[in-house]
Amino acid sequence: MDPCLACLYWPTRPRPNRHELIAAALGQHQLRVLSHMVTGHAVNVPLPPDVLPIMRDIPTPSEAHLWSQRSLLDDVADTAGLDAAARERWHGCTIDQLYRDGICGGALVTTTLQGVPQEVVVPVAHQSALAGVLLAAQLLVASDPDLAPRRPESTEVRYDVLQGLPQVLARPRKVTTGCLCQDPDFQEVFGASEV
Numbered sequence: 001m002d003p004c005l006a007c008l009y010w011p012t013r014p015r016p017n018r019h020e021l022i023a024a025a026l027g028q029h030q031l032r033v034l035s036h037m038v039t040g041h042a043v044n045v046p047l048p049p050d051v052l053p054i055m056r057d058i059p060t061p062s063e064a065h066l067w068s069q070r071s072l073l074d075d076v077a078d079t080a081g082l083d084a085a086a087r088e089r090w091h092g093c094t095i096d097q098l099y100r101d102g103i104c105g106g107a108l109v110t111t112t113l114q115g116v117p118q119e120v121v122v123p124v125a126h127q128s129a130l131a132g133v134l135l136a137a138q139l140l141v142a143s144d145p146d147l148a149p150r151r152p153e154s155t156e157v158r159y160d161v162l163q164g165l166p167q168v169l170a171r172p173r174k175v176t177t178g179c180l181c182q183d184p185d186f187q188e189v190f191g192a193s194e195v
């Protein structure tokens with residue numbers, strides 16, 4: 001049985017929650033980030049003091065009172081070295097938008113937030129898009145009777161966008177233990193041969 005797509009990305013350890021990911025990327029406390037996520041509060045506006053008690057599962061740090069005096073954007077922008085004009089771009093944005101465009105899209109890390117140089121971060125956003133295009137191309141090729149036989153036998157191909165060619169692209173790959181493609185219920189519904 002060949003590995004499925006989920007086999008390639010099956011987690012081998014617990015993954016952080018989204019608010020934990022964003023908090024780590026922005027260098028902010030989890031409770032502050034979670035408060036923004038839950039309320040949809042814009043990042044350029046300090047949090048109202050009565051928002052925090054909603055999150056009882058996370059201990060409130062001693063500096064929490066500062067979150068209602070200064071905006072999260074100001075703190076992140078100070079760390080990133082953004083001037084007032086650069087901060088204005090994020091006015092009215094949610095924490096998700098700040099994370100997606102600022103960190104994932106590389107807009108905030110054009111300076112050196114967390115010491116991540118621009119040339120490392122920016123290609124990663126493109127890398128993700130490129131992977132999607134290649135995956136869609138494989139689907140089209142596989143569904144064409146003339147092109148399908150030309151597909152390589154290897155299930156997994158990896159290309160490091162930060163390195164030039166030549167690279168070893170094809171990788172041997174087995175089914176990942178514990179993946180959903182080995183689940184009897186999954187197989188019964190979708191059919192093992194189509195996985």
Ligand SMILES: [Zn+2]
Nearest residue numbers: 004007179181
């Ligand atoms: Zn699988």
